Each structure stands twice: as structure tokens, then as C-alpha cells.
Amino acid sequence: MSDERCLYRYSTVLMGSPILLKLPRHDEALASRVFQLIKRYEDLLTVNRASSQVMDINRAAGRHPVAVSRPVYQLIKCAKAASLAQDSAFNLAIGPLVKLWRIGFQGSRVPSGAEIAARLALTRPQDVALDDAAASVFLTQPGMEIDLGAIAKGYIADRVRDYLRQQGTDEALINLGGNVHTLGRWSVGLKKPFAADDALVGVMAVDGQSVVTSGVYERYFEQDGRRWHHILDPRSGYPLDNALQSVTVISADSLDGDIWTTLLYGLGVEKGCAILRQREDIEAIFVTKNRDVILSSQRRFRFSLLDADYRLTD
Ligand code: ADP
Ligand code: MG
Ligand code: MG
Numbered sequence: 001m002s003d004e005r006c007l008y009r010y011s012t013v014l015m016g017s018p019i020l021l022k023l024p025r026h027d028e029a030l031a032s033r034v035f036q037l038i039k040r041y042e043d044l045l046t047v048n049r050a051s052s053q054v055m056d057i058n059r060a061a062g063r064h065p066v067a068v069s070r071p072v073y074q075l076i077k078c079a080k081a082a083s084l085a086q087d088s089a090f091n092l093a094i095g096p097l098v099k100l101w102r103i104g105f106q107g108s109r110v111p112s113g114a115e116i117a118a119r120l121a122l123t124r125p126q127d128v129a130l131d132d133a134a135a136s137v138f139l140t141q142p143g144m145e146i147d148l149g150a151i152a153k154g155y156i157a158d159r160v161r162d163y164l165r166q167q168g169t170d171e172a173l174i175n176l177g178g179n180v181h182t183l184g185r186w187s188v189g190l191k192k193p194f195a196a197d198d199a200l201v202g203v204m205a206v207d208g209q210s211v212v213t214s215g216v217y218e219r220y221f222e223q224d225g226r227r228w229h230h231i232l233d234p235r236s237g238y239p240l241d242n243a244l245q246s247v248t249v250i251s252a253d254s255l256d257g258d259i260w261t262t263l264l265y266g267l268g269v270e271k272g273c274a275i276l277r278q279r280e281d282i283e284a285i286f287v288t289k290n291r292d293v294i295l296s297s298q299r300r301f302r303f304s305l306l307d308a309d310y311r312l313t314d
Helices: 028-045 053-059 070-084 095-101 113-120 152-166 254-277
Strands: 008-014 017-023 128-131 136-139 172-176 179-183 185-191 200-207 210-215 220-223 226-229 244-251 283-288 292-295 302-305 311-313
Touching: 008 028, 017 028, 028 053, 028 070, 028 152, 053 070, 053 136, 070 128, 070 136, 070 254, 095 113, 152 172, 152 179, 152 210, 152 254, 179 185, 179 254, 185 210, 185 244, 210 254, 244 254, 254 283, 292 302
Parallel strands: 292 311
Antiparallel strands: 008 017, 017 172, 128 136, 172 179, 179 210, 185 200, 200 302, 210 244, 220 226, 244 283, 283 292
């Protein structure tokens, strides 16, 4: 493991999140090129600002298709496929519901049942029409909105990994506010849900993998004696409510990690583990509200539990 290495840390804030790059050598110029790369992709994909390619698509909803750059088109195509998978909790067209709840932003509140029903009708992934030849996207219903907030960081983390590799770097860690990607061997901490400090439930040893954690403790608000967090169930329009506190996915690509954290939130521990047993490429760590830590398998990483309040169970 590599904790004793002499490391150089470069940090900034982008996509509303702290960004951290760790390198084994001092290379300020490389760090600044990496941050510029992240910013360029953020500018294409964000829905939290007035202009981006995704915002152009949303503004043309119900009116006309919008041609976008190839990478944005490919990402949307991949997100649509994940949204159409059977029982998928992931939905790229969730935008109208995200905007209604405003979780993590000023003015969040529990909407009425009627408001939710009206918005649900505008979140059908089938209504995202794609044209491969033109690389264009058309939201066929007025009021529809694509939201790539669940996958933008993962997609960008993969682009940073590719860029660093191409620059001849074989040892680096990038943390995009919860999406960790690595080149070489690293130990990555698993955050303790709701802990005020940087307390860890455990730590995992990885080698070149992405580690993505999504948790109900990340962004939420409280109303009517309940906690309402930011991962919505596209079937009900309400935050996903189950036994889970966080899901961590270990995979080669961070985009897969992002999609799978959302899918696994929707599936829960039992169904999720059953599906992951059929897949060599995706592994997960579930943390439940009962403080159980459940590993789907440990082929590509080693997990060590650190916090005695939690227990490893099968
Ligand atoms: P974080 O922002 O903490 O990385 P996630 O990766 O879990 O969190 O993504 C949550 C964001 O994804 C939400 O803020 C919202 O923009 C969007 N989102 C919420 N529910 C869904 C869903 N069911 N499918 C796709 N995107 C979603
Ligand atoms: Mg995320
Ligand atoms: Mg995610």
C-alpha cells in the first residue's frame, strides 16, 4: 500500500465539489491542465447554470432536436440505455423531479402528491429521442429535462484517468467530490455516514480502479420529522427509502460506478448482491442503517473494517 509515499496534493473546487489530485511528483502544470479539463467537461454537462449543451437540449424540449458534441451524445446515449434497463432506478430524464424537490439547494421542500404526479409524466426515458447520424437529442415533451448529475463526475473522472495515462503518468489519484479514480495502487477510505469529521468505516486497497460512493447522508433536508435525501426513485417520484445508508461501487470505469450506485440503491442489498454475482466487472460495498457492511465480493480490492460500531456480514 502506498500511504507512506511522498505525495503532492493539488486541490480546487469545481462542479460544486472539492476536487483533489494526488501525484507522486511535484507537477503544478499537470495539475492545472487536469483542472482545466474538468472545467471544460463541466461546462458541457452542467444543468446548474444557464448555459451548457445539456441546457440547450432542455430548453428545446417539445420544440426541436439539438445537435451536441460526440462525447456528450455518447454519454446521453449510454444514460438512456441504463434508464431503460429493467427495474432501473436510474433515469436520465429525472430533471423535472430534481428541480421540484430542490434537494441540496435553497428552498427544498416536500412537494404535494399532485405536483409529483404531474412531473413524473415528464420523466419518461423513452421520450428522449436520439439520432446517431446527427448526434442530436430531442426531448419530445415540453417541460422535460435531462439531468446528468448522477453520472457527470464519473464520466469526467474517466476522462481525467485517460488524460493522465496519455501524459505518461502511472501513479495518481483523483477525487471528484466522492468519485475516486486511481492509476496504480492506493488505499481509499470508506466514509462513515453522517460523521461530522473525516471518520472512516473502513479502508480498501485498489489498483487502478474507480471507487464511487453514493450516500443518503450526502445531500438532504429535514421536514415533518423525516430526512429527505437526493437520490430519487423514478417510479414513485420520492427519495429512495430503504435499509441503505451508502453504496460504494468498485469498477474499472467511474461511469459504471456512478450508474451502478444508483441502480443498487434501487435494488437494495439482496437483489443487488444476486445481480452482482453474475457480473465479474462490478463489485459493491453496502452500508446499512443497522451498521452492517456487506461486500458483494472482493476480487479486485481488499477491504478492512476500522470502526467497531459496524460489523462485516455476509
Ligand atoms: P452526488 O451528487 O453526491 O455525487 P449522486 O452521484 O448519487 O450524488 O447523484 C445524485 C444526483 O443525481 C442528484 O442530485 C440528481 O441530480 C440526480 N438524480 C437523483 N435521482 C436520480 C435518479 N434516480 N436517476 C438519475 N439521476 C438522479
Ligand atoms: Mg455522484
Ligand atoms: Mg452517483
